Amino acid sequence: MRAARILGRGAVRSGCVAAIPLPSCRPRPHSSRIRRQMIPERNTCVRRCHAMRERHPTAIDGDPVAGSELAALVACVEAGSIHGAADRLNLTQSAVTKRLQRLEARLGVQLLVRSAHGVSLTPAGTLVHPRAEAALAALAGIPEAVAQHVGSAANLLELAASHTIGDALLSGWLLAFGRDHPQVRPTIEVINSPGVLEALRGGRAAIGFVEGDDPADDMNRLPVARDE
Incomplete structure (x- = not known):
């Protein structure tokens, strides 16, 4: 028998997340011969990039872009103004402005044009805005993805x-x-x-x-x- x-x-099983910082936007060095051939618009962009960094010395090259900075940009676009973005994010207008300035300093470009009628995206801002939305959506989906993984494993x-x-x-x-x-x-x-x-x-x-x-x-x- x-x-x-x-x-x-x-x-027991375990897992890990890496975050990959986004590279900073830094103009590439050029030889003197190539510099003379640069079109005026490119020279203007480079000068603005350096001026932006000088106005915001707190920005650190190589830092990853913060989600709070991207959220400030997206909120401004959705609300149409910094005041409206502050209401959406439950922040003061100065706090929203500082986040925008820090993001612009990191990237070395102006993202928004401020006026009496509100804010609008610059060409660089038009490039960054959809990527900011996608990044925020990905961040928001992390808890749900982890919960599904843990539940599936359990x-x-x-x-x-x-x-x-x-x-x-x-x-x-x-x-x-x-x-x-x-x-x-x-x-x-x-x-x-x-x-x-x-x-x-x-x-x-x-x-x-x-x-x-x-x-x-x-x-x-x-x-x-x-x-x-």
């Missing part, structure tokens, strides 16, 4: 079974288990009995099914069926 045994051993049940049990018994057990626990998604690896023990010890499976009375002192064991 042989006994079918269920073996179990816990497994509902995953990794099983390993010997050939005899996997072929003859396990499918019926899983059908009954699925009716009582529909949220759990089992995965099954059918291998020989030593392979089941190896899968448990290596963390590839949380529960294993083997037949026979071979000892596994480092496992929690429970008889689940007997073959008369």
